Amino acid sequence: DAGITQSPRHKVTETGTPVTLRCHQTENHRYMYWYRQDPGHGLRLIHYSYGVKDTDKGEVSDGYSVSRSKTEDFLLTLESATSSQTSVYFCAISDVPEGGELFFGEGSRLTVL
């Protein structure tokens, strides 16, 4: 299995508070992704990174920012959490460009009250 660790795995927070989710990989893969999974929507891409300090927006990027200061870490930040951001967040990595096979982390369940 690919070495991907997400933290925290579970978090409950209040509306308006900042939240940061961390994805750490030990595979030295170049590409990293943040997806969210919601009932009736499947997996939707939030942001992705194609290298250190190189990131781009995905399908549902509003309200989220990301940073990648080193290969192994990809951070997802909600500057001011809203209830609509209650979701399960998955980090994924790949060593193939253009959306090849992705290896997913175990997910971070975020509840915004």
Next chain:
Amino acid sequence: DQQVKQNSPSLSVQEGRISILNCDYTNSMFDYFLWYKKYPAEGPTFLISISSIKDKNEDGRFTVFLNKSAKHLSLHIVPSQPGDSAVYFCAASAPGQGNLIFGKGTKLSVKP
């Protein structure tokens, strides 16, 4: 507009029988298709893929069929086992596209 569609939210199959999961797509630029399997409280795991230059790919009990003219692919599981009970996601990518586009998933239940 949804580019990858899994129109069946759920499917129930008897153990030992065939499971057929379907996926339709609208973007003719997609050239690589994948199926992922997801158990509750776990991340999705890669199952099988197919390139647009092929119409079939087989891996053990799992076979994916691609019909480009119909923009349709299907995953066949034969024989189905209770451990196959999971949510299955279809995904696709196009050249120059930096990520995978996923369908909404189909929940498969295999009953003993």
